[in-house]
Amino acid sequence: MRSRPYTYLFSISYFGARFKGWAKQKGQPTVEGKLERVFRYVLGHEDFRLIGSSRTDSGVSCRQGFVQIFLREEVDFEPILAALNLNLNGEIRLNSVQPISRDFNLINSVKEKTYRYFFSDSENFHPFASPFLTSVSKFNSLERMQENAALFVGKQDFKAFCKISAHKLDFTREILEAKVFETAAFSMEFSPEKTYCFEVTGPGFLYHQVRKMVHAIWYFSPEEIKSRLEKPHGEWEAIPTAASNGLVLWQTVLDLEL
Known part of the structure; x- marks a missing residue:
């Protein structure tokens, strides 16, 4: 990518239900795939x-994430940001853009992420x-879920x-904060009487980690969670993965000091 010396950082939001994830997949709608098509159309090249x-x-879904573009020539994106968003059809939105140093590494600059999982019974x-x-039945009380999350x-x-994953050897991760609370974040005509949110913050997460933690706070006792954390390499039955539709990447914090 050194042959593309100009780089720009976009803040991005998208509605995940429209896509089969971020990464490009042949024949599937993905966030990365749609972004590439729209940038190709608006810029007039690939x-x-x-x-x-x-x-x-x-x-x-993603409320606040980032995407970085590398280009061979300098571009003033401010005047064409509206055109990019118009062609993204509201499913994806580029909220802001700024030029950034070519030495900036987006992947290594993610300081922490906050996920929120929304559900109702x-x-x-x-x-x-x-x-x-996500519609869920007969889960733990709010107090028990709060106790579970804190563990x-x-x-x-x-x-x-x-x-x-066969390629994953390090399963140690740090959780900075985890809590459960009632919320009105998606208050609308068809909203349930009560909606709950599990919020978790950390520098990074394993594959399906957040959604398996969600299932555990719903149905496990504190003792079951403690046992799995104390003996992570035991012969445990796999934890079911909570549905994806309740999960939102709520905030991404970058270290922008170069």
Whole structure:
């Protein structure tokens, strides 16, 4: 990418239900794929490279992330930001743009991420709420979920709370904050009477880690969570993965000091 000396940083939001995740897949709608098509159309060429700050899974939304573009020639993006967003059709939005040093590495500059998972146990859950919320039945009390969430805080081995990959050897991750609370973030005509949110912040997460933690706070006892954290390499039954539609990458914090 040294042959493309100009680089720009965009803040990005997108609605995950429209896409099969971030990364390009042949024949599938993805965030990266749509961004490439729109940049190609608006710029009038394909001599660029895109890198995202997070490779979200299929169905997962993003309130605030980042994407970096590398170009061979300098571009003033401010006048064409509206054209980019018009062609992104509201499913993806580029919120801001700034030129940045060629030495800036987006992947290595992610300082922390905050995910929020939205859910409800309403008996009258309306299907129109399903793009933003997961319908769940008979989960733990709010107090128990709060107690469970707090157990994840700290630097621990999360092998028992992720989808195992043959190429992954290090399962230690640090959780800076984890909590559960009632929320009105998606208050609308079809919203359930009560909506809950699990919020978790850390420098990085394993594959399906957040969604497996969500299932654990719903249905596990504190003792079950403690046992898996204390003996992460035990012969545990795999934890079910919560549905993707309730998960949002809520905030991404970058270290912009070069």
